[in-house]
Amino acid sequence: MKVVAILPARYGSTRFPGKPLVDIAGKPMIQHVYERTAQTRSINRVIVATDDERIRAAVESFGGEVQMTRDDHPSGTDRLAEVAGRIEADLIVNVQGDEPLIDPVMIEAAVTPLLADPSILMGTLMSRIEDFEECTNPNVVKVVSDRAGFALYFSRASIPYGRDLTQNVVPSPSFKHIGLYVYQRDFLLQYPTLPETPLERLEKLEQLRALEHGHRIRIVETDLQSIGVDVPEDVERVLFQLGKS
Numbered sequence: 001m002k003v004v005a006i007l008p009a010r011y012g013s014t015r016f017p018g019k020p021l022v023d024i025a026g027k028p029m030i031q032h033v034y035e036r037t038a039q040t041r042s043i044n045r046v047i048v049a050t051d052d053e054r055i056r057a058a059v060e061s062f063g064g065e066v067q068m069t070r071d072d073h074p075s076g077t078d079r080l081a082e083v084a085g086r087i088e089a090d091l092i093v094n095v096q097g098d099e100p101l102i103d104p105v106m107i108e109a110a111v112t113p114l115l116a117d118p119s120i121l122m123g124t125l126m127s128r129i130e131d132f133e134e135c136t137n138p139n140v141v142k143v144v145s146d147r148a149g150f151a152l153y154f155s156r157a158s159i160p161y162g163r164d165l166t167q168n169v170v171p172s173p174s175f176k177h178i179g180l181y182v183y184q185r186d187f188l189l190q191y192p193t194l195p196e197t198p199l200e201r202l203e204k205l206e207q208l209r210a211l212e213h214g215h216r217i218r219i220v221e222t223d224l225q226s227i228g229v230d231v232p233e234d235v236e237r238v239l240f241q242l243g244k245s
Helices: 027-040 053-061 076-084 104-116 132-136 185-193 200-201 208-212 232-244
Strands: 002-008 043-050 066-068 091-092 123-129 142-145 152-156 175-186 219-221
Touching: 002 027, 002 076, 002 104, 027 043, 027 053, 043 053, 043 076, 043 208, 053 066, 053 132, 076 091, 076 185, 091 104, 104 123, 104 175, 104 219, 123 208, 132 232, 200 208
Parallel strands: 002 043, 002 091, 043 066, 123 219
Antiparallel strands: 091 175, 123 175, 142 152, 142 175
């Protein structure tokens, strides 16, 4: 099976304009993501999807592949689907362009179930929550899954709720969602045509659209962690992990 990773990259982030091009240890952030993604064993091709000429120039300068997209996409998934419609692939991996520490092992873990079972249309990752503050932080998306490893629900709220637990105790098991997705290509092309759903709008979580339309999402647990760059202060955290701070 041919597996293609697509990295959506926007210049106009509200909280951090120009984020994909921020310098991290001498390289633009998108280069870190690109190079780590390319190290994944099952990935055959890596493409940056952008609507910005500055990002295109930066990717081409380090020898990466880039494809330009429309500038009116409402989400990264729509941008992903535009590029996926132009290429040959069996699986499409959505790696966020603001994950400069993404581990290739994490990507491989998400891809493996879909390689083994073509009936699985969509997959993603989760990791165990150990810190109570993460349970209550709405910016940390939580997930619960069934015994077969498929997501039951994603929420910004604390799920599951430990009714009989004392205050400030993390319910066990508790998992946070890692925003890396794998799609069967045909399902990804269909995804933007699915109508938005009530829970998706309420929680502002696009993956709920799949669940509300009756599609299953395979979710794999990983012990590995990554640091997403949402605001400028996150760059220091990444540099610290790289030993450059």
